[in-house]
Amino acid sequence: MTSKAPFLADNVSLNLLNTIVASRGQTVECIPDGESLLHWLVAGGVLTQVESDALKRRFGIAEIDLLASHTRRLRESFRVALEQRKVGDGDLVLDSLVQQLNLILSKDARYLAVELFNGTTHVCSRRVWENAEQVLSVLAENIALLFNRNDLGLIKKCANPSCVLWFEDKTRAHRRQYCSSRACGNRAKVAAFRLRKNVASPIDGS
Template identity: 35%
Template sequence: MPNASQPVPPITPPRVADHLALELLNTVFVLNGELVDSLQGDNDVLRWLADIDWPVKGNLANSKPDTLLHSARTLREAIRKLVETRKAGRRADVAHFNAFLAESQSHLKLSPGKGGTLNLEREWKQSTPEEILAPLAESAAELLSTGDFKLVRQCEDSECVLWFYDRTRSHHRRWCSMAACGNRNKVAAFRARRQPTK
């Protein structure tokens, strides 16, 4: 058992989704049989954003503690509800999510590239937690409106809660990860086949 005076190391969520919005959903996952939320404070959100290559340039000094955490969790659950609704083929209520999208403020920016070329980038305003999370909301909106939902799947392991976008060539991906859930299920199926029938 860790010493109470020592800080608990951050829990890193698995990176298996192949889509930014689904990676946010996967910040809640099963670890040692327990459902774990890897986002426990503003610093966890900032660390996760850096891990997905979304550096935060804004300053949260004027924000109350855990406002970024609250916004990230709110966005995550709004996305989860819409993904589940869309996956089930039901009509979605998008008003709450659209309010989040309305906070996004961005503009296009040209920057010099190699050999005299120009690169076109989108730059987001990052003054508030909602603005910091705006690219995630936009990514989710694109997935929800144009994504192939036959390829948006939840891991078939009965104890796993992870989502992924199946980008395999055959589109037969069943598990969040072959190394974890896939292997465990294949071993269990093999053992079941090897047991003698009574």
């Protein structure tokens, strides 16, 4: 099984938002259960395949399914808070998300370790999962880091009204509007062309 969710952003939190996609006018859930969540976490570089397999063996699929449910709930809380923040509102919503993030982060099982590589020491972060729910701490940390940025204006939702995807605008002029120039961008160009053509060539007899 592979993740159906697009990875449009070099950002774990935005990729989490994009685990809901639109297809033919319907929203599609890309992490409906634990198995699909694990595949998404591996595809997105959050977990290695070894870590994913170990989680499933140690805690069982029922616990992983519960983790998927909690992940979806965190994602939607994040979505609402980000949408409100983007319009300059939502302090109460953000406060609720902050409390949710702090609760998750308080249960993190991370520790620092020193590694020696080619004669040079490196400080690295490691985690020992004591329960499946602690995986949420990785997602919560990335969400918190996104809100701590001073360039939230570059975090955008696709301008296509029928699209629900988010991305980070890394273009030089910061004028990117669509999640993908080949998908939503082309559709918008085609629609604009047809509109101009219809305006220029009104139907006879009207």
